[in-house]
Amino acid sequence: MHEVEFDKITGTSKLFLDYINCRQPACRYFGYDFTEISAYRTVAEQVTRKKYDREKLASIITGAASRFYISENARKNIEKLKQPDSLCVFAGQQAGLLLGPMYTVLKALTAYKLAESLEKELGQPVVPCFWTASDDHDFDEIKTVSFLNRDGECKSASFIPESSHPGAPMADIALDGNIDLFLSQVDESLTQTEFTSDIKKLVRNSYRAGRSISEAFIDLFNRLLGGFGIVPVDPNFPGMKAMFKPMFRREIEDHTRIFELFKSRSREIVSDGYHRQVHKSADTLNLFYNDGQRRNIIFDGEGYRPDGAEPRLSQDELTGLLEREPDKFSANVTLRPIAQNFAFPTIAQIAGPSEAAYFAQIQPLFEFHEVPWPVVRPRIFASLLEPHIAKIMAKLGIEFAGLANDLEFEVGRVIGKNFPAEIQQQADALRTKMEEPLAKLAEEVKKTDLESYQAIDHTRRRIDHELNHLSKKLFMAHKKKHEDARKRIYKVAAFLLPGGKFQERVLSPVYFANKFGPDLLKGIEAKLQLDSRAHQLVEIA
Numbered sequence: 001m002h003e004v005e006f007d008k009i010t011g012t013s014k015l016f017l018d019y020i021n022c023r024q025p026a027c028r029y030f031g032y033d034f035t036e037i038s039a040y041r042t043v044a045e046q047v048t049r050k051k052y053d054r055e056k057l058a059s060i061i062t063g064a065a066s067r068f069y070i071s072e073n074a075r076k077n078i079e080k081l082k083q084p085d086s087l088c089v090f091a092g093q094q095a096g097l098l099l100g101p102m103y104t105v106l107k108a109l110t111a112y113k114l115a116e117s118l119e120k121e122l123g124q125p126v127v128p129c130f131w132t133a134s135d136d137h138d139f140d141e142i143k144t145v146s147f148l149n150r151d152g153e154c155k156s157a158s159f160i161p162e163s164s165h166p167g168a169p170m171a172d173i174a175l176d177g178n179i180d181l182f183l184s185q186v187d188e189s190l191t192q193t194e195f196t197s198d199i200k201k202l203v204r205n206s207y208r209a210g211r212s213i214s215e216a217f218i219d220l221f222n223r224l225l226g227g228f229g230i231v232p233v234d235p236n237f238p239g240m241k242a243m244f245k246p247m248f249r250r251e252i253e254d255h256t257r258i259f260e261l262f263k264s265r266s267r268e269i270v271s272d273g274y275h276r277q278v279h280k281s282a283d284t285l286n287l288f289y290n291d292g293q294r295r296n297i298i299f300d301g302e303g304y305r306p307d308g309a310e311p312r313l314s315q316d317e318l319t320g321l322l323e324r325e326p327d328k329f330s331a332n333v334t335l336r337p338i339a340q341n342f343a344f345p346t347i348a349q350i351a352g353p354s355e356a357a358y359f360a361q362i363q364p365l366f367e368f369h370e371v372p373w374p375v376v377r378p379r380i381f382a383s384l385l386e387p388h389i390a391k392i393m394a395k396l397g398i399e400f401a402g403l404a405n406d407l408e409f410e411v412g413r414v415i416g417k418n419f420p421a422e423i424q425q426q427a428d429a430l431r432t433k434m435e436e437p438l439a440k441l442a443e444e445v446k447k448t449d450l451e452s453y454q455a456i457d458h459t460r461r462r463i464d465h466e467l468n469h470l471s472k473k474l475f476m477a478h479k480k481k482h483e484d485a486r487k488r489i490y491k492v493a494a495f496l497l498p499g500g501k502f503q504e505r506v507l508s509p510v511y512f513a514n515k516f517g518p519d520l521l522k523g524i525e526a527k528l529q530l531d532s533r534a535h536q537l538v539e540i541a
Contacts, residue, residue: 001527003534008401015274015360016353020378020533025272029265029360034377035531037121040347044122046372047345048085056243057344058082064237068219069205071226078231080125087124089115090233090340091350091379092131095170095217096142097159098186098203102512103352103379103504105225105521106528110350110379112228113530118347126347130221131340132234134171134214135330137294142170142213147189147511152494154506157185167293169330170213171236179209190514199514224509224518228525233344235336241326244339247369248287248329249319254368255285255299261364262334269360277357278334286335290328334362341371348375380528382536383503384512389495390539392488400537403493404502411489419481435464502535516540 006012006020018026022033032039058081065075080086091107093100108130115128136142144158159182165173183204190196206220218232235241251258259282266276280286285297285304295306303312313321322329331339337349337359351359359376366373383400385393392398396418402410438460446453498506512520520540527538 001529001539002400002537003529003532004400004537005534008405009535010405013275013353013357015269015357018274019356019360026274026360029269029363030356030376031363031373032375034348034375039375040118040122043347043372043375044087044124047087047347048124050345050372052343052345053243054082054084054086054345056239060237060239060243061231061233063239064234065232068215068232069222069226070232071222071229073227073229074222074231077127077229081127081231083125085124086345087118087122087126087347088129088344089118089126089348089350090129090131090337090344090346090374092133092233094133094136094138094142095214096145097182097213097217098145098207098508098510099217099220099224100142100145100508101505102384102507102509103381104221105509106382106504107350107352107379108221108225108230109228109521109525109528110377110530112230113380113525113528114348114350114377117530127231128229129231129233129344132214132218132221132232133336134212134217134234134236135169135288135290135294137167137169139165139168139170139173145186145508145510146498146506147186147191147508147514148495148498149189150191152491152498154494154498155189157182157189167295169236169290169294170217171234172290172292173213175207175209175211175213175216177209179207183207186510190511193515195517196514199510199518202513202518203510224513225521227522233340235330235339236327240343241329243343244329244331245322245326247335247339247342247371248322248326248331250369251286251331251335252297252304252315252318252322256282258286258365258368261368262361265361265364274360275357276361277354278361280334286332288330288332290330294330296332333358334365337374338362338366338369338371341366341374342369346372346374348377350379351376352379378533380530380532380536381502381504381534382524382528382538383496384524385537385539386495386515387540389492392492396485396488398489398492400496400535403489403497407490407493407497411486414489415482415485418485419478430467434467435460438463512540 006017015026019030058078061078089111091111093104093107111128115126119126144156146154146156149155160178162176162178187200202223206223207216214234218234222232270276283299285299287297288294289297289306291306291309295309297304298307303314304318305312356376356378363373396414398414399410402413438456442453442456442460445456496503523541524538529536
């Protein structure tokens with residue numbers, strides 16, 4: 001495993017850099033230094049003092065588990081959740097097809113590794129959990145999966161439902177007859193290996209007509225990561241939304257005050273030179289209402305209404321609707337983690353760069369809702385080095401940061417280092433160096449001995465011809481090495497930065513499981529470093 005520091009990679013936000021390095025002023029937005037065990041002890045004490053209906057949570061998850069595969073290790077952790085002093089580490093992601101990009105798995109493995117570490121340190125049961133954001137309604141963002149062929153060319157497959165579902169959450173979009181067409185595209189995109197047959201069966205067990213997109217996601221998640229015992233959590237599990245009602249009600253009743261706290265913190269972040277991840281207006285609550293389409297709830301000064309719909313409701317009417325039909329309500333990105341931590345005894349939240357940025361904006365809202373603020377810990381960032389890619393990188397000395405920052409500059413650097421132009425220059429200099437004394441000798445002899453002159457001149461021309469031929473061969477060899485090296489560097493870039501993006505943000509975990517076997521994640525987990533603050537390059541054995 002090798003590490004590449006984020007400050008060597010262009011495009012990394014200032015807020016994220018200061019956050020992972022625990023630098024001020026960013027550090028105060030997160031409340032705790034995630035590298036210090038004392039931070040987790042503090043949160044554990046706060047969580048332990050509050051009351052959570054752990055039995056109810058476990059019952060909801062167990063009840064929902066009849067609809068998808070769940071591993072024995074996950075069932076054991078659900079039982080562990082029931083213990084009166086249990087704690088949770090949460091990661092989460094929207095329900096992308098075939099688990100979405102590889103960073104979904106990296107988030108989950110971070111939660112697993114942190115929970116395992118904290119359980120030993122704190123002497124309390126700590127359960128790794130994964131929140132499937134099934135209320136998310138951005139279908140275009142999740143409908144496509146990507147793989148690589150043997151040459152590093154990106155191949156994609158997209159699921160296009162028979163009928164459109166504009167604005168519908170993933171929990172409400174069922175896989176229809178077109179799922180077979182999607183799976184056929186996946187089959188064509190996968191490189192044939194000894195694992196392909198088993199992977200195809202595994203995927204088809206999860207993705208079948210009639211299931212919702214989020215149910216299929218959870219099923220495949222559990223089949224690929226079941227050995228880690230990560231507990232699946234979905235806000236649309238029957239009974240789960242009822243657990244969030246107090247948070248949703250307070251959002252309705254105090255939304256003006258909540259917005260002012262959010263706006264004040266957002267201004268503070270901007271004044272410190274950072275960016276705001278989430279932009280919202282005062283008339284928009286942190287709640288959605290689902291009437292077949294997930295709609296923002298708008299307050300227009302006289303009442304509340306789902307955006308683009310009627311009728312207008314009074315506050316009492318809206319809270320009454322919440323009481324009767326909580327399943328039709330869902331939290332936006334700022335309220336979701338608060339509702340999660342209100343219901344679950346959460347000690348830590350695993351976050352990527354975007355999540356960390358919006359967590360910085362919502363810390364005051366946790367305090368307002370009297371929900372313990374978790375330790376926000378960055379997820380593991382990693383690229384997997386396939387054996388042939390690792391070999392090329394080692395041989396040529398290719399640097400990941402160079403590829404990510406400026407591919408053409410890295411090509412020039414690597415070629416210049418491995419095949420210096422001085423060799424060609426030295427051959428030309430040698431030719432000149434030998435030509436001059438022989439020509440001078442020939443001219444001197446020519447005056448007195450024509451026959452000797454002709455012999456010297458003939459030898460000089462032969463030497464010049466051979467040196468010229470040698471120079472051309474060196475040039476052609478040099479050029480070929482340049483071209484071969486350039487192709488190899490481009491190949492490395494194609495595997496590590498497909499489409500110019502980080503591998504973890506493009507390639508499906510199914511790509512790696514198909515190529516190296518479903519047990520690959522066990523080996524990868526052992527190599528990933530939980531405490532790393534860099535992008536890790538992990539070689540696949």
